[in-house]
Amino acid sequence: MTRMRMSDAALNPDLVIDELIDALGVDQVRTGDDVHGRSAGIWRSDTIKAKALLRPATTQEVSRVLAICYKHGQSVVAHGGLTGLVESALTEPDDIVLSLERMNQIDNIDPVNRTMSVQAGAILQTVQEAADEHGLMFPLDIGGRGSATIGGNISTNAGGNRVIRFGMIRDMVLGLEAVLADGTIVTSMNEMIKNNAGYDLKQLFIGTEGSLGIVTRAVLRLREKPLEQATVFVAVDDFDKLGLLLKKMDAGLGGALSAFEVMWNNFYTQVTTPPAMSTPPISQAHPYYVLIEAMGADASVLERTLTEVWEADLVCDAVLAQTEAQRLQLWALRDDVEQCLRKTPWFIFDVSLPIQHMQGYVDQVNAGLQAEFETYKNFTFGHMGDGNLHFVVAVETDDRTSYTDAVKTPDGVRHRVEACVYGPLKAINGSVSAEHGVGLEKKPWLHISRSPNELKLMAMLKTALDPKGILNPGKVF
Numbered sequence: 001m002t003r004m005r006m007s008d009a010a011l012n013p014d015l016v017i018d019e020l021i022d023a024l025g026v027d028q029v030r031t032g033d034d035v036h037g038r039s040a041g042i043w044r045s046d047t048i049k050a051k052a053l054l055r056p057a058t059t060q061e062v063s064r065v066l067a068i069c070y071k072h073g074q075s076v077v078a079h080g081g082l083t084g085l086v087e088s089a090l091t092e093p094d095d096i097v098l099s100l101e102r103m104n105q106i107d108n109i110d111p112v113n114r115t116m117s118v119q120a121g122a123i124l125q126t127v128q129e130a131a132d133e134h135g136l137m138f139p140l141d142i143g144g145r146g147s148a149t150i151g152g153n154i155s156t157n158a159g160g161n162r163v164i165r166f167g168m169i170r171d172m173v174l175g176l177e178a179v180l181a182d183g184t185i186v187t188s189m190n191e192m193i194k195n196n197a198g199y200d201l202k203q204l205f206i207g208t209e210g211s212l213g214i215v216t217r218a219v220l221r222l223r224e225k226p227l228e229q230a231t232v233f234v235a236v237d238d239f240d241k242l243g244l245l246l247k248k249m250d251a252g253l254g255g256a257l258s259a260f261e262v263m264w265n266n267f268y269t270q271v272t273t274p275p276a277m278s279t280p281p282i283s284q285a286h287p288y289y290v291l292i293e294a295m296g297a298d299a300s301v302l303e304r305t306l307t308e309v310w311e312a313d314l315v316c317d318a319v320l321a322q323t324e325a326q327r328l329q330l331w332a333l334r335d336d337v338e339q340c341l342r343k344t345p346w347f348i349f350d351v352s353l354p355i356q357h358m359q360g361y362v363d364q365v366n367a368g369l370q371a372e373f374e375t376y377k378n379f380t381f382g383h384m385g386d387g388n389l390h391f392v393v394a395v396e397t398d399d400r401t402s403y404t405d406a407v408k409t410p411d412g413v414r415h416r417v418e419a420c421v422y423g424p425l426k427a428i429n430g431s432v433s434a435e436h437g438v439g440l441e442k443k444p445w446l447h448i449s450r451s452p453n454e455l456k457l458m459a460m461l462k463t464a465l466d467p468k469g470i471l472n473p474g475k476v477f
Helices: 013-024 059-072 124-133 150-156 239-252 265-271 299-311 324-335 337-341 355-372 413-428 443-448 452-465
Strands: 052-054 076-079 096-099 106-110 115-119 173-179 185-188 214-221 229-236 257-264 288-295 317-320 346-352 375-382 388-396
Touching (some): 013 052, 059 096, 059 214, 106 124, 115 150, 124 150, 150 214, 229 239, 229 324, 239 257, 239 288, 239 299, 239 355, 257 265, 265 288, 288 299, 299 317, 337 346, 346 413, 355 375, 355 388, 355 413, 388 413, 413 443
Parallel strands (some): 076 096
Antiparallel strands (some): 173 185, 229 288, 257 288
């Protein structure tokens, strides 16, 4: 999608701001330094560029705001916790930011039905803790849990550390409320696991990055809190053993496997070498490391299964967490991605592909990077059990372009790195985005993972629900 012709709002900027102030009150329509002083997102050095930032407190206020913006053809970009990594929440100077930060309440928890109704601005960690207080669990877990919002998680169909057991957030949302571009409120706060009455309209707003409507509330599916949680960290000396290890652990744990996080040696070494705060729990000499967690299986079951895979020569070293503190220390290794961002320019990738193609794919990516750049680092890790790999690529080049300003032209550093990473995916039916979304960053490469007819259908949905193209314009496709 490209931006449309100059809108009435661009021609009469004061008019739309005045109407928004009438709708929300002057205190909730921020302009000037109150907008430009805010960070544009995680791991970014730039700030928000927009002519106003709105802070509605209810779905009805969101509706009034969008009705005004729709009338004037004013572009709107929704903001949650700004932990996204694909530039989906970036704005231009003429945009208006609609922040859900005040809509952060947990409306209701039903321990019997195991559901929770929340506003879209609720922080993920707050939701997790609220469920825990009732002996329940909200399974979604990501590194940005302390600032990511449920609305943002829904809009990107967030995945995280437990997808292998509980699925993406799409599998955790029973119902939701969203506001369309023209201000129409679509309320489908379904609380039932089974509801096959017609189209599942909530799916229009899950994973579509605020381009078809803005989610304001949601009904989340909770699970019973597991009585046991066992974690082990192992070393593996051959990639071919990783797939066998995954299958053996999943079978041996009787379906309790909740995480299978693989780290290549360069990532593990980076996060366990000063100035990193963590120390290596096992030797840094092995090519692969796996963080394995079982929710609902006690340590004895994990130990027995670990003994079986050890005897099968699938692991060559291991450490089992004996306390909650030790479990958190092992997870801290996996979450400390910032250690890979010490040199610029750096680029983060999130791809998905069949497990059997992973090692060949990684080798192909590295060969491409070696051919393009004299010196590079490709820190490799990810949710291998879900077929999801992450790269942090750092290259040395005379072009000292920063991450946020990286050139996207065919001869730019960023494009050259992206070509190395995304190009090989087409032949193996991989995806350029496993869980981060598309935004602006992956839009030029979407054709690798989506057919022309799929892209055409996406455009038809966008035109039907947002005919003026005001919602998150120019993003996704």
